[in-house]
Amino acid sequence: MENLSIRLFIDKEDINIAYLQNNRQRPEKRMDPINERIRYPEVLVIGPDGQSLGKMSSKEANSLAMSYNLDLYCVAPNANPPVCKILNYGKFRFEQQKQKRLAKKNQHVVETKQIQLHVNIGQHDLETKARHARGFIEDGNKVQACVVLKGREMAHPEIGEELLKKFIDILSDVASIERAPYWEGKWHNAILGPKKK
Secondary structure, rough: OOOOOOOOOOOOOHHHHHHHHHHOOOOOOOOOOOHHHHHOOEEEOOOOOOOOOEEHHHHHHHHHHHHHHOOEEEOOOOOOOOEEEEEEEHHHHHHHHHHHHHHHHHHHOOOEEEEEEOOOOOOOHHHHHHHHHHHHHHHHOEEEEEEEEOOHHHOOOOHHHHHHHHHHOOOOOOEEEEEEEEEOOOOEEEEEOOOOO
């Protein structure tokens, strides 16, 4: 039996067309201004120890960075002349990512919790819901208090307004009104936030 070999010839344009038809985009390359990507006629160079090495062409600055076995990174491209620093770029990027993670970890996202009340709620239930709202507010979150009116209760909206006012009065020592009571269909709402200290 003979050995058959098959060769495929594919044009690069065919590959690009197939790639674009899958509706996927190529990931963007990092184009940070380092080493050979720095093309200015003159740059101000800062050494690895933080001392100023003076003005020189970007080619000279690159060769100087190579002599230190480090990278040349443009820290201020909009300055006149642009400021470049000789540093270990991998370590620099790692430190930046580490600082971003720490900042993200330490930030507090304010949430809005919703508490629903009904016009025929009992006094004890109202106090319980107020206690839950107090806990949310003390944690630094906002509370949206909603009084729901159903059916024939819509004929007496003043009952819902009184209930919401009573709820706000219970929390007046820890909360301030961020959005005054307003009507939204059959809902009477108010947004409460922590008091500024």
